[in-house]
Amino acid sequence: MPKPEKIRTVYVCQQCGKESLKWLGRCPECQAWNSMVETTHNKPAAASVPVRGNPARQLSRIELKNTDRTSLPLAELNRVLGGGLVAGSVTLIGGEPGIGKSTLLLQVAEMIANLRGNAVYVTAEETEHQIKMRGQRLGVTGEHLYLMAETDLEVVLSELDNLAPGFVVIDSIQTVGLPGVGASPGNITQIRECTLRIMQWAKAKEVPVFIVGHLTKSGDIAGPRALEHIVDVVLYFEGAPFSSYRLLRCIKNRFGSTNEVGVFEMVEKGLVQVENPSQAFLVEHEESIGSAIVPVLEGNRPLLVEVQSLATTTFFGQPRRVANGIDYNRLLLIIAVLTKRAGLRLGNQDILVNVAGGLRIEEPAADLSIALSIASSFYDGAVLPGLVAVGEVGLSGEIRSVPQLPGRVAEAARLGFKSCLLPRAGMKSLPPVPGIQLVPVTTLKEAIYKGIDRPRRRQKDEPNESDLFGEDPAQDP
Numbered sequence: 001m002p003k004p005e006k007i008r009t010v011y012v013c014q015q016c017g018k019e020s021l022k023w024l025g026r027c028p029e030c031q032a033w034n035s036m037v038e039t040t041h042n043k044p045a046a047a048s049v050p051v052r053g054n055p056a057r058q059l060s061r062i063e064l065k066n067t068d069r070t071s072l073p074l075a076e077l078n079r080v081l082g083g084g085l086v087a088g089s090v091t092l093i094g095g096e097p098g099i100g101k102s103t104l105l106l107q108v109a110e111m112i113a114n115l116r117g118n119a120v121y122v123t124a125e126e127t128e129h130q131i132k133m134r135g136q137r138l139g140v141t142g143e144h145l146y147l148m149a150e151t152d153l154e155v156v157l158s159e160l161d162n163l164a165p166g167f168v169v170i171d172s173i174q175t176v177g178l179p180g181v182g183a184s185p186g187n188i189t190q191i192r193e194c195t196l197r198i199m200q201w202a203k204a205k206e207v208p209v210f211i212v213g214h215l216t217k218s219g220d221i222a223g224p225r226a227l228e229h230i231v232d233v234v235l236y237f238e239g240a241p242f243s244s245y246r247l248l249r250c251i252k253n254r255f256g257s258t259n260e261v262g263v264f265e266m267v268e269k270g271l272v273q274v275e276n277p278s279q280a281f282l283v284e285h286e287e288s289i290g291s292a293i294v295p296v297l298e299g300n301r302p303l304l305v306e307v308q309s310l311a312t313t314t315f316f317g318q319p320r321r322v323a324n325g326i327d328y329n330r331l332l333l334i335i336a337v338l339t340k341r342a343g344l345r346l347g348n349q350d351i352l353v354n355v356a357g358g359l360r361i362e363e364p365a366a367d368l369s370i371a372l373s374i375a376s377s378f379y380d381g382a383v384l385p386g387l388v389a390v391g392e393v394g395l396s397g398e399i400r401s402v403p404q405l406p407g408r409v410a411e412a413a414r415l416g417f418k419s420c421l422l423p424r425a426g427m428k429s430l431p432p433v434p435g436i437q438l439v440p441v442t443t444l445k446e447a448i449y450k451g452i453d454r455p456r457r458r459q460k461d462e463p464n465e466s467d468l469f470g471e472d473p474a475q476d477p
Contacts, residue, residue: 009039012039012189015030018030024036039182039183070087076274079260080262081250088203088206089209090198090208090231092213093210094213096237101171106131107138107271109121110142114143118146118163118164120145122156122168124185137270138269139269152176153176153197154179157197157198167207168202168207170211170212172211173198173211178194181193195227195231199230213227228252232253245264245281245359246264260299260301261298261299278302278303282304287385289376290309290311291307292369292372292388293389302404302410307354310377312349321351322351324352324354325355330364331370334370337393340397342444344378346374351374364392365392375452384419386419387419387439391421399446405422406430409422413435419439421439421447422439424440
């Protein structure tokens with residue numbers, strides 16, 4: 001006779017999943033206030049008879065099937081997933097509300113339905129009629145695509161066994177639940193148990209499953225951190241609120257690289273892939289004062305983006321610093337180096353920096369381009385036509401090398417740029433690139449001399465032009 005189940009009560013943090021035997025006002029793990037919720041666990045006694053699972057097999061005798069990975073018509077999604085959908089994989093996708101998660105998955109579900117037969121879209125937040133209205137707007141015919149509006153995961157898995165689909169979408173994991181868990185949907189325990197059940201079903205049936213996850217105020221996927229460890233792939237859907245472009249970024253991938261990014265554009269008929277992102281981000285670029293182009297890396301892909309700066313005399317005692325699309329502390333560092341090492345008097349200047357297209361640049365390779373755009377606006381001298389700039393700015397005013405220079409320069413040459421301002425140290429391993437002139441620089445002062453037209457204005461207390469532009473700083477001893 002098996003022993004009865006033991007019932008124990010614990011308090012679980014709804015932010016990070018930390019468990020405690022007593023209630024705490026503040027979680028000791030994530031420091032969140034009033035996040036501990038009483039939860040009942042049914043802990044079964046240990047089985048008296050040992051249970052046999054899958055037997056061990058030699059790795060050399062395991063054969064891969066041709067159906068283990070399915071390539072999708074969306075090349076951008078294939079890039080992020082590492083080549084396509086893997087049979088039995090569980091993918092978690094998160095993003096801000098209204099960013100386009102449901103739109104993308106509904107389009108993918110129809111593609112899979114046309115390729116592999118039945119596909120099931122489980123919605124726990126909307127009705128079937130609401131999904132139908134979205135499908136009509138997107139042009140989704142719905143042939144072999146089944147909709148299921150249900151919050152009980154037991155019912156969902158039972159129906160999936162009957163349909164035997166080739167692809168499943170669960171929208172969303174925070175709104176489905178298991179009746180026997182003893183907690184409401186969205187609870188930490190419910191999210192963890194439901195994800196485990198979905199993973200077990202997907203592995204047993206060898207069916208790829210996509211799970212939609214909500215985001216918290218901090219930008220993380222709601223639920224315990226163990227949720228991201230359970231699934232095979234974690235994707236984040238990003239985009240500026242007023243921009244039509246969306247970035248699908250891979251955070252975890254057991255079947256491919258995590259350094260891949262897919263670019264999509266939201267149009268009237270849904271999401272379409274952007275095959276040439278650099279050209280799309282520069283379609284409205286005009287060579288003007290305060291504008292510079294930088295080749296940045298999004299994953300393994302170089303993208304050319306425009307950095308715009310505006311330096312204007314302030315009428316208040318404390319000048320303003322505005323950073324949109326770049327790190328604020330990085331902007332302060334570049335301003336300090338421009339003031340100390342390049343001689344620009346920026347103490348009475350309001351400086352505003354913006355990355356066009358709603359993108360956000362994280363890597364320091366954009367330092368040189370940001371510095372050039374600020375100097376260009378300050379001196380009313382435009383950056384030289386057809387010039388791109390890449391390099392990290394050090395505190396001593398030196399220009400440091402950045403990784404993957406050949407790919408960045410090749411992308412600039414492909415889009416018709418004529419010259420590239422880059423660190424002199426990076427020239428050693430850089431092969432000649434046809435169609436573009438390489439302009440090596442060592443210091444920030446030299447980069448301003450070679451990259452910007454002569455200034456057309458000078459403040460009363462500013463040093464003479466010859467101090468910066470009278471002779472080539474590269475010839476300084």
